Amino acid sequence: MSGLDHVDNYPEIPVSLAPTSTVLKTGAWRSVRPVLKTRTAPCNAYCPAGISIPEYFDFLTQDRLEDAHSVFMERNPFPRITGRVCPRFCEHGCNLAVATDEEPLSIRSIERWLGDHTAEVPHPNPAEETGKQVAVVGAGPAGMAAAYYLRRSGHKVTVFDRRELAGGILRYGIPEYRLPTEIVDNEVRKLENMGVEFRTRLALGADLKLEDLEAAYAAVFVATGATGQRSTGIAGESLLEPGLAFLEAANRNQVSLPGERCAVIGGGNTAMDVARMLQRMGAKVTVLYRRTLTEMPAIDEEYERAVEDGVEFHWLTLPRRVTKLGAKLLVTVEQMRLGTPDESGRRRPESTGIMREMRFDGVFSATGEKADTTPFPDRLRDAQGWLDLDVDGATKDPLVYAGGDLATGPATVIEAIVAGRNAARAIDAELGFSDRWPAVSPIDTVSPAEVNVTYVPHHDRADDPPAVTADPFAEETTTLTAADVLEEIDRCLSCGYCNSCGTCFVFCPDGAILWNNGPRIDHEFCKGCGICVAECPGHVMVLVNEREVSHA
Amino acid sequence: MRWVVPEAEHMAEGTLGCQGCGGALSMRLVLKELGQDAVAVLPACCWSIIDGPWPVHALDIPVLHTAFETAAVVATGVKAAKTVQGKDTTVVAWAGDGGTFDIGLQALSGAAERNEDILFICYDNEAYMNTGIQRSSSTPTGTWTTTTPDQRPEARPKKDIMGIIAAHRIPYAATATAAYPEDLERKVQNAVAIKGGMRFLHLLSVCPPGWKMEADQAIEVMRRAVRSKVFPLYEVRNGRDYTITHWPDDLPLEDYFSLQGRFKPLLGNDEMLELVRGNVEERWQTLLARHEASHPASVGSN
CATH class of the missing domain: 3.50.50.60 (FAD/NAD(P)-binding domain)
Known part of the structure; x- marks a missing residue:
């Protein structure tokens, strides 16, 4: 007999009966509680279209291209175009660039990649046909955006334009080396495929009278641009x-x-x-x-x-x-x-x-350049001859809307797209369909003082690479690769939008952030130390006084 | 999740650590890489409390509470018993700075000298915290504690425990902190993977009440300790081969000290501050020279 039998045969004995969580509800220690709070990223706030940029970035990192695309299309139907010509309002607000000496996220280049990789994705089928017909005059960015959102809402849409092809400033103003015509052609084709009718070589004033359009259509949106020389x-x-x-x-x-x-x-x-x-x-x-x-x-x-x-x-x-x-x-x-x-x-x-x-x-x-407002009757113009419009582009006549450069004077493509979408939403409401547009959420921008830049990887910003071509009229830049896009998104703080980075989960000393593809705060045990709030890169968490919560 | 940190949890919620406890976070992160076939041996330290009162406890692995001076030797015994049972269990001695630098040093040195097959982890919060913030030999120069009050702050430098451990020529020793979790997890992996000899991890571990600071700055303060070279992150293999695993970025020392009320006497005493600055720089230069001696090809290419 070995002298060690008693070791081999020593019975296992329980030294404790249960985990601490059964009896120690440490959440009771807390005077403040962290809560997840979605807020507005400054890129989103600076974007005239209000695109939820961190949200679609998050979908891109999850390899969910279709979801990223549909988030984008809620606000702007032409990422291939604005991904090339937008002056990047968004990037001017980037908290990364304000809070550090890093360059802002290359948001437009990522948008361009998204547009190019969804170029062949057809537009969604229109909602149930409403039987209403809407006329859009001017096939530039404002008119095309209005046509997209009106058709998507189930209205029949006819777009008139004075030139022989649709596209307006996109086709005839912006040079080929910045925006290839093939891209404009493709956008027009996609609108046609969803049922938008284009009728060209018809100029407002000469060939079309506003009052005739009013008589024949349920509503009219005029976006004839500003092409007159001052x-x-x-x-x-x-x-x-x-x-x-x-x-x-x-x-x-x-x-x-x-x-x-x-x-x-x-x-x-x-x-x-x-x-x-x-x-x-x-x-x-x-x-x-x-x-x-x-x-x-x-x-x-x-x-x-x-x-x-x-x-x-x-x-x-x-x-x-x-x-x-x-x-x-x-x-x-x-x-x-x-x-x-x-x-x-x-x-x-x-x-x-x-x-x-x-x-x-x-x-x-x-x-x-200046806009030509002569096709409008005097009652729709103010004393200076400008169109008298509300924020959605509605004139004093409930059937007539106007927008884009015609209303603002020379501006940007994205501002024209926003005008087209706003008019489409207002027309849709005027025609009796007011409750099917997402509510406009109040802007609550995350400030540069709130973000935590510790975890941002330091590498150069990814801009559109120059094209290698001897043709001075061929497009001068190319689109990033998918790998470049993902690396660039890695720099994004995701201000105000939880992209499930895991920082809060990793650093919780109490294991009180539960993880299931994203964080859930376990208030039964959270002691309210605030580490998650302090470390969250995009400040998606805030501390709320417990008194306010329990008395709410 | 973008962090290379395992999702599985092996520490229960409801521990008795204070708000923002670095000791609790260190344990939680270490357990993620330790594996389930492990035993923890706890001498008197904060974790004697944090683990909860019988009949509950917080860890997925067995915990053996033991006397203050005995962590290393009890762990040695548990390992011997497991070996006799034919089991390859990882046995961890988990001690605070008191149970490592001071009261536990004799047993630790003995185990290290015998190259016992255990993993000794010191979570270092630089004073006897749960008994009321008394100074230890880990307390750095210029620190307020209840036994080194503002009028007479800690005068001696923090004991160089890594130097002592390295002098025992054990297979693996490393510094780490929960502010750099991926670095920490990698070092736990390294320590677990090296079998048959003594491994030592020195974890700087924030104590918001004892350091007199806001709990939500717990991660930031540990990060600043690393960035300012107060607590460099490195590994030592066989007591000779040094590798710096995270390069500091010359954050001013004051940015580390100023987050903590315990350094108020230091920040008000220029002479002492310059002494500390000299010590930090001298220790860094020593470490850098050792790193460069261990990596002759990589000199200047960090």
Whole structure:
């Protein structure tokens, strides 16, 4: 017999009877409790369309492309387009960039990836047919967005446009190297496939009368844009080429260079497009702008790309007179200086009286476009001739709505899309279907002081890679890879939206955050230490005084 | 979940740790990688309380409460019994800084010298916390405790327990903290995987009441200890090969101290603060030199 038998045969004895959780309800210690609270990410708040960006990012990381797509499409039906041309309002609010010296999330590039990878996903089947017919006049971004949301709601939609093809500014204004026509074609085709009818070569005023449309349709949405050239006030104005008309001709391949040396007057996005298009056609382009880079309204990205293309900028340069000098144009410009700020907050250019002369083969004006409101009767316009509209674009006539650049003057594609959606929602309500649009949730933005940036991986922001092409008119950038997109989303703090990162779960000293693909706070045991709230990257948790909860 | 940390829980809710207890969090995270075939031996320490009063307890594994000075030797005995039974159970001695640096040091040194097949984990909150915040030999210079009040704060430097352990040339020793959970889990894996000899983990473990700070800053304060080089994260194999596992980023020492009321006397005493700064830097340079000596090819490429 081994002397160790008593070890081998020693019976197992219970040393305790139950886990602490059976009797120690430590939640009673708590004076404050953490609660999950979905709030607004600043990107979402800054986006004119209010797209729930952290939410669709979360779906992308879960490989749920369709869910990501449908979250997006609730607010903007054209991610392929805005993913290329939006001035990225969203990125200007990114808490990561405010709270650290990291660059903001590359949200537009991710949007572009989403758009490109859902390009062949058909639009949803319309809701039950309402039997109502709505006319949309103008097949630009506002009209196309309105058509999408109206058709999706079950209304019959006819979109009229004065040109031979739908697309408006997307097809005829924005250059091919920024937004390929093939993408516009595809969006028009998808709208047609959901039953939207396009009728082209019909201009409001000339071929269509507003009152006839009102008589024939349940409602009318007018979004004919702002394409008229505003007067420049320059002597010899008739010698100037209007910039937007030049871009349209260039997009139709119906234009030739006036000569090698070209000038563009203005500092907005049209001026950048004209300058870059001319430069790509082989000209040497000089932009003449009366203020400086700081005051210039063009978005930074377009200015930077113009500089990359070789465009030169002359600041504080105001053309006063253009005269013919043989085959050339002689431009007399005045040197300006900056004075006090104007109502836009930008410093005003002031005369110095110092003149000089410059010679060009062609001079293009891009000092702003204006909308043509003449097809509207006086009763729908205010004393200045502007359309008299409410926030949804409703005129004084309950059947007529207007929006996009027509209502606002030259703005952005996303703002036009928002106007189209707002009008569609208002028309849908006017036609008796008010309760089927998601309620607008109040904006409660997560501030940079609230986020926790500790867990953000440090790597470079992923921008659209430059395209490798010798063709100056081919698209100049390419789309990120899926791996790049996921790596970029990894940098997102997911402000105000729980993306199930697990930080709260990992750090709870009490195991009081239960995990089932996401957190659930077990208030029976949570002691209210607040670690989860402090560590949450996107501040999706807040501490609430227990007194308020128990007395609620 | 984006963290490489197991989801399974082996510590029950309802423990008696204070709000924001670093000891409870350390235990919870260690158990996630320890495995179910394990036994914990607890000398007198906060965890004697945290584990709950009989007949309840908090861990999925058996816990043996024992006398203050005996964690290492009781663990040695349990391991011997398991070995006789033919079982490959991981036996963990789980002690505070008192049961490691002070009262438990003799048994710890003996076990380490014999290279016993146990895992000794010190969760270090830098004073005798559950008896009323008395100083220990782990209490750093300039700290307030109830036995080193503001007028006469801790004057001596924190004992270099990792140096003592390394001098025993045991197979594996490492520092870690719950503020870097993936680093912690990896070191627990390493410690469990190395069989047949003594392993030692030194976990800096926040005590919000004893450190006089807000409980919600518990993770942040441990993170700052690492970032400011007060508590570097590293491994020592066989007492010789040093590897720094997380590189600090030159966070000013004051950013670590200022979160904690216990350092008020230090922050008000420039002479003492400069002494501490010199000590932290000297210890870091020593560690860095050892790391570089162990990794000659990687010098300058961190």
